[in-house]
Amino acid sequence: MHHTQTAVAPASRQLRSFGAIRVLMIGLVALLAACAAPATPPRPKLTLAWVTKSLGNPVFDHGYRGAQQKALELSRDGPYEVELITVGPIAADAVEQTRVLDDLIARRVDGIAVSCNDPTACSDPIDRAVAAGIPVMTWDSDAPESDRFTFLSIDNYAAGRKAAELLIQAIGPTGAVAIITGVPGGLNLEQRVSGFRDVIAGYPEITIVAEVATNEDISRGVQGVEDVMQAHPELRGWFFAGMWPLFADRGAMPLWEQATRSGRLKTVSFDTLPLQLELVRDGYLTALIGQKYWGWGYDSIQILYDKVTERRQFPPFIDTGMDIVTARNVEAMLRAWETNDFQTPLPPP
Numbered sequence: 001m002h003h004t005q006t007a008v009a010p011a012s013r014q015l016r017s018f019g020a021i022r023v024l025m026i027g028l029v030a031l032l033a034a035c036a037a038p039a040t041p042p043r044p045k046l047t048l049a050w051v052t053k054s055l056g057n058p059v060f061d062h063g064y065r066g067a068q069q070k071a072l073e074l075s076r077d078g079p080y081e082v083e084l085i086t087v088g089p090i091a092a093d094a095v096e097q098t099r100v101l102d103d104l105i106a107r108r109v110d111g112i113a114v115s116c117n118d119p120t121a122c123s124d125p126i127d128r129a130v131a132a133g134i135p136v137m138t139w140d141s142d143a144p145e146s147d148r149f150t151f152l153s154i155d156n157y158a159a160g161r162k163a164a165e166l167l168i169q170a171i172g173p174t175g176a177v178a179i180i181t182g183v184p185g186g187l188n189l190e191q192r193v194s195g196f197r198d199v200i201a202g203y204p205e206i207t208i209v210a211e212v213a214t215n216e217d218i219s220r221g222v223q224g225v226e227d228v229m230q231a232h233p234e235l236r237g238w239f240f241a242g243m244w245p246l247f248a249d250r251g252a253m254p255l256w257e258q259a260t261r262s263g264r265l266k267t268v269s270f271d272t273l274p275l276q277l278e279l280v281r282d283g284y285l286t287a288l289i290g291q292k293y294w295g296w297g298y299d300s301i302q303i304l305y306d307k308v309t310e311r312r313q314f315p316p317f318i319d320t321g322m323d324i325v326t327a328r329n330v331e332a333m334l335r336a337w338e339t340n341d342f343q344t345p346l347p348p349p
Helices: 002-036 058-077 094-106 119-131 156-171 187-200 218-231 254-261 274-281 293-310 330-339
Strands: 045-051 081-087 111-114 136-139 151-153 175-181 206-213 237-240 266-270 287-290 317-319 323-325
Touching (some): 045 094, 058 293, 081 094, 081 293, 094 111, 094 119, 111 293, 119 136, 151 293, 156 187, 156 287, 206 218, 218 254, 274 287, 274 330
Parallel strands (some): 111 136, 151 317, 237 266
16 A cells, blocks of 8 residues: 555646646736736816806805716716716905806816806806817806806896795785895896885885895895894885795794794795795795706706707707795605705795
8 A cells, every 4th residue: 555655646746736737827817818918098078167156155055066966967877977076256246256157267177157146247258168178058047148158047037026926925015124135246136126116116006125246245135134124114025036044043033933923924935845844834935936056056057068068059048947836735844855856846835
């Protein structure tokens, strides 16, 4: 038995050596093949810019998240890596916004979507971008005389008219009312106020006693509301063309709150953010006119992408439609925010 085992051992070692060499050769062939294989080229990149009126206005936050989501989806599902740049002036300032746009032109971004502080000031940088081969669209607030290729928004004039109708339903055909607006010259705000005024003009016993410009600043909005309340204790109604003063803490506008709780004062406001929905539910606001905040970002980035990659044509104005919220359907809108489902139609207001 001992001699038999000694005779077999060298053959076993030879087989093991052959196997090791074979494995090594296979590994070398695989390594050489891998080295010879061409490297996967990086995907082409698209840089799209989403520009707000200001970085300090919370009304743009949901649109920002929508823009991020769409950029992620396009990168995941399409042939391009989509880089999103979200920028804007610190405060609502037309001159500073022009600088922001010129910086994007210098960076050679592939497309720009902007909400304009001032239609005139916004036009020149938009035209410079288009001349440089960068397509530009507007959202929320337009620069209609510019070379932008489309405008994504609600119909602001029609929404202002609707606000007046809702306020008249609440206060009747007589009384003093006042208006809060944002940056003077902002086209979307001017159109809202114009629509509101045109309807009120048909009611000779309703008087607009004040129009306060907040420059989209919360503290200025609060001060403006309280100053008007003090000067006009007989006031019956407010139209807030934006929600700036409502971002302040409860108790910041005691004269407005006291008159509202008494039932004498009614307020119709733009926007349907959760803060305002709670004020409707608690009886401080009569009605709200809502915009498509998520779509400001989500839809505009898709539109830009299609314009850049496919040269798709769009109409000059894309009407997103508006939401009307009152105490009758406020809970449904609160649920929409909780579930991020803004596709399900609201119950009648």
